[in-house]
Amino acid sequence: MEFDPVLLARLQFAFTIIFHIIFPSFTIGLSAYIATLGVLWLRSGEERFQLLMRFWVKIFAVSFAMGVVSGIVLSYQFGTNWSRFSVATGNVLGPLLGYEVLTAFFLEATFLGVLLFGFNKVPRWLYVLSATVVAVGTMISAFWILAANSWMQTPAGHEFKDGVAYPLDWLHIVFNPSFPYRFAHMLNAAYLTTAFVVIAVGARFLIGERHIAEGRTMLRMGIGLTAILAPLQLVIGDQHGLNTLKHQPIKVAAMEAHWEGSKPADFHIFAWPDEKAGTNRYELSIPKGASLILTHKMNGLFPGLLSVAAKDRPPVATVFFAFRIMLAVGLFMIGAALLGAFFWWRGSLFETRWYLRVIAQSWWIGFVAVIAGWVVTESGRQPWIVYGVMRTADATSPVPGATIAGTLALFIVAYGIVFSFGIYYMNRLIAKGPDLGPDAAKETSEPGGISPIASTKDAGHGIV
């Protein structure tokens, strides 16, 4: 059988990294939420904050473990799948990943021990401090890895000699043109994603009429946050898109399925990009909408896909649809957050059943948007692995396609198992709720018997 090693290496990388990003999107946000609850608890001494904090720490533990193990896989895949890329860019990307390990991974991993096992061992302030350190660690980690990725999108601060990149200016490398936008957009995405999980759990408790006080706290905190962050994400995303137009115009053309640069661009609510014919079918469009968004002029022009040869175009349909999915989620989030804020202001937030039911079911939308966003970014960069400099096809390792296919199958099976159990266990912990129940007293009195994941004997009779 013939296997295309480039395609398989890409599929494998895409699969493992999409699996990985699910967990950072949640742990970056959740660690910050846990730290916030900890600070509130220290300052107010109120029990509900402590209960909520310890409830979320249990779920955090499961998610973090999956994030860590899938991340370790990725750090080795640069070498296993993209060895020629590693040689060409090691001088530039290597140090960024190295700094990530030294400034972030050790910090997160070490203080995680205190967060999970230290509740009864260390003073309160040290416990909350550890939670904060973990949260800051995840942020620093995002900083470096996004610097690395942004350099691949908009390389700067280096020179190429004989196909190898040499650093010239580290500040330009790290703060390359797309980095500030990507960092802001991704961090905000993580907070939004987590906030929607928190809101959904709060709503679930209220519908089930259990843990009312905690449910209300979560709902208020989540809606307060998203009412600000969801609209902000639209603003950041818009700026991000304008910046991309400057540096990667063909990616933007693919996002909008815009073929002819000589005409103003419509905003397609739906279309079926036909890559062979170089045009769209079944368009449903707002005339000149895309021109207005991207150039702020009705008749503004920006390059179309036809301005470059077919072999230099990204996969248009993938980028186009992924972008629409992200936009749809973004708009839904804005709507849900503002509506929630409105009900809150009217004093009917906790009684509006239909609203609670809808948001209780929406815990997953942030994850979909994050994945869709990354597909836009990464597929839109194709056929380049380092934009305008190195092609993905020139980046692979000398590994036969059959080997990659076999390991890809292994990854799919293994991650399938891990993911199903992970989701199942997290759901059970959520169903069990923050009430630590009768064995809570026992656990807190027992020296060293801390319980981030208390026994779940009585889980399962949750609400759902």
Add this chain to the structure above:
Amino acid sequence: MEWYLPLIWAGVIGTAVAMYVIMDGFDLGIGILFPFARNETERDQMMRSIAPFWDGNETWLVLGGAGLFVAFPRAYAVIMPAFYLPVIVMLLALVFRGIAFEFRTVSHSKKGWSFAFVVGSTLAAFAQGVILGGMIEGIKVENGAYAGGPYDWASPFGLLCGLALIAGYGLLGATWLVMKTEGAIAVRARQQSKVFLIAVLVFMAAVSLWTPLAEPRIAERWFSLPNFYYLWPVPSVTALLALGCWYWIEKERDAPPFLAAIALFMLGYLGLVISNFPYLVPPSLTVWDTAAAPSSQIFMLVGTLLLLPFVLGYIVLVYWLFRGKVREGESYH
């Protein structure tokens, strides 16, 4: 500057690998010893002794990988494709044992995830040994890229090294349990330490005989004069340490057997470094052939020297916070 930078980096990465082998070594070792526990309660106690540390321990593996990518990208780009299958098997094994820490406590039946923990830990140790063996035997390189097939690593020597590393991590794990637990587990761990100690010595002897016989460059390194005069203390100290380890186990001491096991490991490691230096990808690429641009190495070296003391500082803090023995019956969380 350009001349000794790669040497400094070889030292840094060598240290990261040593830290990894010791630290993840003992917690992988717990997984290797898991099947010999009597019941899940004992396994809880064993796991409890490493649970706050394992993630930090494994981060040294990331530092080793990232360090190689930073300082020697050309070596990284040869080694990873050369050991594609064992690397991926190791990573998947680490996935299963890593999540077992959390999943085991939240699932109704602990048995399934205990099994995953055993298989993951053992397989990861084995795969690491296979990679090590393959490095010693040499990697086929043409034009700076890997030129061998996908199964070149599968040699009798590689498999021997795989088993050797299982025994080695088993020894570290058993002596760790001697130090960190009490009751039935500690008693059993003393017996296990002795068995693994003997196994480790046998494997060390086998590797020490095999490599000079199979690789003339290694024989030359050890047995030519005057090297021989400088190097003979290495095996002698190893033998003394092994005796000491045995003696301290007999005397029911807590920490000394573990420390002796670490020292044994480090001597074995030193032996491998002596055999192979300055090759990073034996037998063709040296640390100088594969080094990153000097400005990259300097940029990262400054950061490493500034940050590593802090990293070590808070690692010590966490080991100190969780000092003392894990008592019998004390639950996992």
